[in-house]
Amino acid sequence: MEKFFGFMLFLTMAMCGFWLLTFLVSFLPAWLTGQVGERFDKLNKGKRAEAYQEPLEVLYKKEN
Known part of the structure; x- marks a missing residue:
């Protein structure tokens, strides 16, 4: 059960990281300019x- 929660935590962090990376690469430069x-x-x-x-x-x- 702990392995499952660890995997879910990893998956959640990976999705948040991907969203943040996408935001930083696409929207943030356009907003700053x-x-x-x-x-x-x-x-x-x-x-x-x-x-x-x-x-x-x-x-x-x-x-x-």
């Missing part, structure tokens, strides 16, 4: 621009 923030800024600006273009009543009248 500002690419992630720029991407979110573009998404948020696009949503805000679409949301405030025209009220729903005006859009509904245009369709009918």
Whole structure:
């Protein structure tokens, strides 16, 4: 039983290590160079621009 728990602990640590390595290699450099923030800024600006273009009543009248 102790061997099983040891193996599960090893497996959990290996999975966490793999996740951390993947995070450090892929996401962290992009975040540090500002690419992630720029991407979110573009998404948020696009949503805000679409949301405030025209009220729903005006859009509904245009369709009918």
